[in-house]
Amino acid sequence: MKKLSCLLLLTVCFSTVVWGQTVLASKFDSLIARLLPSGSEAGIAVYDLTERKPLYTYRDKHLAHPASTMKLLTTITALSQPDSDKPFRTELWYQGVIEHDTLQGDLYVVGGFDPEFGEKGMMALVDDIATLPCSVINGRVYGDVSMKDSLYFGNGWLWDDTPFAYQPYLSPLMYEKGVVTVTATPSTQQGAKARLTVKPASTYYTLSNQTQSRTSGAGKFIVTRDWLSDGNHITVAGNVQHTQRDAVNMRSSQDFFMYTLLDRLRSKGIAVTEGYAYTEFRKDSASVQVSSWETPVEEVVEKIMKESDNLNAEAMLYRMGAQATGRKYVSATDGIAEIIKLATQLGYQPDTYKIADGSGLSRYDYLSPALLLDFLVYAYSQTELFQKLYKALPIAGIDGTLKHRMKAGKAYKRVHAKTGSYTGINALAGYLKASNGHDIAFVIMNQNVLSPAKARAFQDAVCELLVD
Incomplete structure (x- = not known):
């Protein structure tokens, strides 16, 4: 009798779960029929992180352009590296001797691909130069940009986007x-x-x-x-x-840096007799470090997620390549190799997707919702990594690229996700807290939608359904 009761209980529980999933699938199917814009496509993948099981999929194996949700792959992979907490660093050195108010030698600014280096950092370097007992540099100010190759645009970036601020050199x-x-x-x-x-x-x-x-x-x-x-x-x-x-x-960001550095030195009354040039700094026993400027990796990650900053994502990609290879000279390929390595660990073969850059600006990027979802599930399983990522993600109705979305309804504040969009492409991927307390990971990729508003309305409705 006891065995029969247990069997009946298990049958009821199983039937309830199946019924619940069937109801959810039915609601999704209805939503897709009503709100998915005519002529467009969508891929959806949803996973219950609390119960560790899939909740819903719709064309989740189909390849799609991820747009800026590509930044999730880059950031998750970068934060999984052993040295991920090391700050971005710009260094200033000189070689030579200081005699009678003159540096008989050269200054070297060594770039570390710090995407947040701004006027504050520039003036910190200049102020440290001004503390040297000299007002004349009888030599050159060299910029060391040897960390990366000479390709100043990512693979597949659109040439006619170049004057826009979101496509940096x-x-x-x-x-x-x-x-x-x-x-x-x-x-x-x-x-x-x-x-x-x-x-x-x-x-x-x-x-x-x-x-x-x-x-x-x-x-x-x-x-x-x-x-x-x-x-x-x-x-x-x-x-x-x-x-x-x-x-x-600006055309040639490195020249913008060097040109402005000389401007600031002149404003401090420091003369440079031979202007600036580029070479690799090779430290020797006569080299003296004058200054350095550091930017915490958390600051870079926050801009990647909250503001969808393309430069920050590419900087993470290059730095990830340098950390993984141990080499100073890297290209985008070195960073992409690390993303591919993690995808392989998650069960995806390299010929089933395409990664062309770290930011998603490239139209050559092709991912499936299933692959992106598995990266989100992996991040959730790594407590320290997840805490950094989750903290940086935009919050529905509150901040970042979700500030003006889902301000009313149950999804308000419950969705922490990365947006992605350019002409015809809209995506949303991240995490949400369901009304039953479960943590949910989800990916929505809308393709061939000429109305961004309709794509966003569809995605917001999906989030409302999942929260409820």
């Missing part, structure tokens, strides 16, 4: 992400030029003001540069109805 020496930001404030006189404020200040670029204040016929406000001729002349044009701001990248 990659270099181990980055200053303010290689980007200039222009703020335009309208004049009180209609038709007059707007007042422009440009940061960071540098003689590396020139500026042309073709704006008109509160003049609708002047056209749309635009900030660009002569990118087709590889120039750095910034043109600001169009109607400035109210205070407006836009950014543009």
Whole structure:
């Protein structure tokens, strides 16, 4: 009798689970039929982390463009490396001797691909140079960018995206992400030029003001540069109805760094007789370290996730390659090899997907929702790694790229996920807390959707369903 009771109990429990999954699948099928935009495709993979079982899949083995959800693979792999906690580091050295207020020798700035190096870091280096007992450098200031190859764009990046701030020129020496930001404030006189404020200040670029204040016929406000001729002349044009701001990248970020460094040295009264050049720094017994600047890896990860920063993701990819190989000279391939290695450990053969960069800007990236989901499940199983990742992810209705999504309803604050989008592609992947207390990992990849709003509405509805 006792055995029969146990058997009946197990049968009821099993039937309840199967019924629950059937109901969930039915709700998903209905949602897809109602909200998936006509002519588009989607791949969905959902996993209950608490009960360690799949909840729902829909075309989860189909390959798709991940867009910026590719950053999850890069970040998870990078944080799984033994030296992942080491900060990004930029170093300053000199070789020579200081005599009678003059450094008879050269300065060396050694790039470590710090994507967050900005004006604060630049002035810290300059202030440390100013503490040396000299006001003349009778030599050159060398930039060491030998950490990476000479390819300044990622594989498959679109050539006509180059003036935009989200597509940086990659270099181990980055200053303010290689980007200039222009703020335009309208004049009180209609038709007059707007007042422009440009940061960071540098003689590396020139500026042309073709704006008109509160003049609708002047056209749309635009900030660009002569990118087709590889120039750095910034043109600001169009109607400035109210205070407006836009950014543009600089051609050759390493030159932007070095040029501005010399500007700042001159502002401190330090003369450099021979300008700047590039070479590899080789430390010897006569080398003296003047300064260094460090950026914690947590700061880089937060920008990758919250702001979907492409430069930060590529910096993580290159640094991961350098840490894994132990070599100073690396390429994107070295970082990608580490992602492939982890994917192989998770059961995926390299010929079943394609990774072209670390940020997802490339149209050559192809992943399946199943693969991305398994990376999320793996991260969840690594407590320290997961804590860093989860903390950095955008929170629905609160911050980052999810600040204005899911502000009402049960998904509010419960979804921590990475977005990904460019023309025709929208994706969302991460974690959520269900109303029953279960932790859920999910991936949604919308493809061929010309309306981003419809894709986001579909994804938000999926999250509401999962939370409920």
